[in-house]
Amino acid sequence: MDGGLRLDMDALDYVILALYFVTVLGVGIAARRAIRTSVDFFLSGRSLPAWVTGLAFVSANLGALEIMGMAANGAQYGLMTLHYYWIGAIPAMVFLGIVMMPFYYGSKVRSVPEYLRLRFNRPAHLLNALSFAIAQVLIAGVNLYALALIMQALLGWPLWVSIVVGALIVLAYITVGGLSSAIYNEVLQFFVILAGLIPITIIGLVKVGGVDGLWDRVRGSDLGEAGLHTWADTGSSANPLGASWIGIVFGLGFVLSFGYWTTNFAEVQRAISAKNMSAARRTPIIAAYPKMFIPLVTVIPGLIAVVTVNGLGAETGDLTYNNAIPLLMRDLLPTGVLGVAVTGLLASFMAGMAANVSGFNTVFTYDIWQAYVRRDRPDGYYLRVGRIATVAGVLVGIGTAFIAAGFNNIMNYIQMLFSVFNAPLFATFIIGMFWKRMTAWAGFWSLLTGTAGALATYLLYEAGVLPFDSDLEESFWGAGIAFGLVVVVAAILTPLTPGRPEDELRGLVYGLGGADAQGDMLAGDARWYRSPILLGGIAVLLAALFYLPVL
Amino acid sequence: MEDDNRAPGEAPMDEAPVDGAEQERRSAAARLFDIRRVIGGLFVAYGVIVGLIGLFDGSAAIEKAEGIRINLWAGLAMLALGLGFLLWQWLRPVDRE
Numbered sequence: 247m248d249g250g251l252r253l254d255m256d257a258l259d260y261v262i263l264a265l266y267f268v269t270v271l272g273v274g275i276a277a278r279r280a281i282r283t284s285v286d287f288f289l290s291g292r293s294l295p296a297w298v299t300g301l302a303f304v305s306a307n308l309g310a311l312e313i314m315g316m317a318a319n320g321a322q323y324g325l326m327t328l329h330y331y332w333i334g335a336i337p338a339m340v341f342l343g344i345v346m347m348p349f350y351y352g353s354k355v356r357s358v359p360e361y362l363r364l365r366f367n368r369p370a371h372l373l374n375a376l377s378f379a380i381a382q383v384l385i386a387g388v389n390l391y392a393l394a395l396i397m398q399a400l401l402g403w404p405l406w407v408s409i410v411v412g413a414l415i416v417l418a419y420i421t422v423g424g425l426s427s428a429i430y431n432e433v434l435q436f437f438v439i440l441a442g443l444i445p446i447t448i449i450g451l452v453k454v455g456g457v458d459g460l461w462d463r464v465r466g467s468d469l470g471e472a473g474l475h476t477w478a479d480t481g482s483s484a485n486p487l488g489a490s491w492i493g494i495v496f497g498l499g500f501v502l503s504f505g506y507w508t509t510n511f512a513e514v515q516r517a518i519s520a521k522n523m524s525a526a527r528r529t530p531i532i533a534a535y536p537k538m539f540i541p542l543v544t545v546i547p548g549l550i551a552v553v554t555v556n557g558l559g560a561e562t563g564d565l566t567y568n569n570a571i572p573l574l575m576r577d578l579l580p581t582g583v584l585g586v587a588v589t590g591l592l593a594s595f596m597a598g599m600a601a602n603v604s605g606f607n608t609v610f611t612y613d614i615w616q617a618y619v620r621r622d623r624p625d626g627y628y629l630r631v632g633r634i635a636t637v638a639g640v641l642v643g644i645g646t647a648f649i650a651a652g653f654n655n656i657m658n659y660i661q662m663l664f665s666v667f668n669a670p671l672f673a674t675f676i677i678g679m680f681w682k683r684m685t686a687w688a689g690f691w692s693l694l695t696g697t698a699g700a701l702a703t704y705l706l707y708e709a710g711v712l713p714f715d716s717d718l719e720e721s722f723w724g725a726g727i728a729f730g731l732v733v734v735v736a737a738i739l740t741p742l743t744p745g746r747p748e749d750e751l752r753g754l755v756y757g758l759g760g761a762d763a764q765g766d767m768l769a770g771d772a773r774w775y776r777s778p779i780l781l782g783g784i785a786v787l788l789a790a791l792f793y794l795p796v797l
Numbered sequence: 798m799e800d801d802n803r804a805p806g807e808a809p810m811d812e813a814p815v816d817g818a819e820q821e822r823r824s825a826a827a828r829l830f831d832i833r834r835v836i837g838g839l840f841v842a843y844g845v846i847v848g849l850i851g852l853f854d855g856s857a858a859i860e861k862a863e864g865i866r867i868n869l870w871a872g873l874a875m876l877a878l879g880l881g882f883l884l885w886q887w888l889r890p891v892d893r894e
Contacts, residue, residue, distance in 0.1 A: 269839050449862050582846075582872070586875075
């Protein structure tokens with residue numbers, strides 16, 4: 247039982263896995279019939295109901311890196327990991343739905359960079375389109391590499407076989423079925439992932455004697471009492487996460503979280519493919535409800551692993567924190583649910599990668615190819631470009647998987663990418679959306695300086711010039727510096743460069759009107775239980791109340 | 798959305814009104830494909846497979862799962878979820894609100 251991570255997979259487990267792959271490909275082929283135009287391919291024809299886009303929204307974030315990473319954090323930092331959900335996700339998701347979605351959906355942009363083109367200018371647009379495209383293929387590579395690592399450990403598949411097989415399946419269903427296929431599969435993945443993780447939590451809790459038993463045993467572990475609190479001891483950084491409440495609220499809860507949830511096109515794309523404004527606004531808010539319960543199947547198993555798996559927390563080898571979930575699968579699941587859990591894990595890798603690839607092909611086609619390389623072609627041409635971009639994106643992703651292999655901690659690699667790509671974008675966005683005087687060139691230079699600042703912070707840290715305590719601290723600082731630079735540059739350049747008439751900014755900037763949140767309402771959308779503000783308010787309130795037992 | 802022949806830089810995309818043809822195409826896309834049927838089908842299959850494994854689970858499997866007949870319960874739960882989706886799709890075929 248203790249030798250290696252290799253799972254004892256039965257033929258029946260493989261049947262369950264195979265059945266899933268067949269279904270995924272079938273969804274791709276079925277979705278193809280609904281594709282006539284490029285909007286069908288890239289935005290699902292803006293036809294999807296809110297529950298579908300909402301679950302896809304949460305699923306696009308529920309990559310295996312997220313699941314295994316949050317279980318690892320649960321094992322390493324205890325309940326403070328809950329901050330990544332309740333303050334580090336819910337408020338930003340609700341904010342996206344209530345405040346920002348009217349601008350995204352109302353302006354009919356097809357991507358996040360396109361919003362920058364309307365709000366600022368073409369240089370800002372191109373800069374963001376390029377940096378987003380690069381970020382997406384880099385992150386797709388991380389997902390692929392992580393998938394391959396886990397397949398090698400669990401099933402004994404060679405690394406390159408897993409990389410190629412995983413890439414081909416994602417490639418097949420997105421090239422054929424476009425975003426509909428990606429989104430429908432994400433909804434399916436959401437349920438398969440949960441079906442795989444819930445048995446682990448249940449059996450694990452029984453093993454340690456229920457929640458009380460788990461709490462008792464965590465107190466007796468290395469984590470100790472501190473592992474059972476979220477806000478206690480955050481007056482200083484003397485707590486498991488090593489972060490003060492200021493860092494948690496502003497660093498995690500504001501810059502990192504809002505940056506990820508509100509400007510990451512791989513997420514926003516799910517919402518703007520909804521069928522109308524009301525559905526688009528409800529998308530991230532509907533997603534907030536499952537999101538707040540996800541820690542039950544990530545953080546709790548992490549804690550179970552730390553008290554049941556001897557030696558968990560090794561620096562290298564099979565007993566690293568990252569393997570908390572696979573180790574529990576090995577120890578607790580018999581054939582049957584084991585097959586479902588392996589399927590769920592694979593599904594989550596593919597969810598993550600599919601989100602990156604479908605974001606990439608849209609931005610590449612609309613924001614780079616159509617805007618700067620070949621304009622004014624018939625729609626069918628861009629549909630073809632989109633399919634080719636998908637193939638190219640996946641192939642480059644295979645290449646970047648080997649870049650990821652060069653980093654010994656892939657979570658830190660991801661955090662670094664976020665600090666460079668997301669933080670400056672978010673800062674530029676939030677200022678541009680709420681300060682109508684910010685000029686086009688101020689937008690461009692803010693974005694460029696912020697990105698360069700975060701990148702420089704990282705490079706100087708790598709070169710040993712900036713002495714941060716940890717990679718995580720570097721990415722917090724990188725994000726903070728990027729944010730600060732954007733604010734400063736925007737404030738300096740705005741009075742010096744020509745502004746745009748307010749008429750052109752209507753529908754894009756807060757306080758100018760023009761973003762009609764009610765325009766295309768359907769009959770049922772006025773009902774009280776479909777009010778984004780009410781649903782969002784309840785979500786934030788629930789997230790706050792959940793903290794009470796674990797303060 | 799339909800103005801594909803214009804230069805994307807100059808054409809604000811919000812000029813295209815949602816006309817009748819557009820509406821029809823949307824609903825066609827929605828009708829062609831109902832994800833509820835796929836989720837329902839897959840989970841019914843999983844429920845039956847895992848449930849059957851659970852019925853015939855030996856003592857080793859049950860012992861591994863801390864004495865819980867996890868396959869049986871998980872199978873039943875997945876079957877219920879799958880049937881639930883199929884029922885929902887059957888009772889409210891297309892979202893016509």
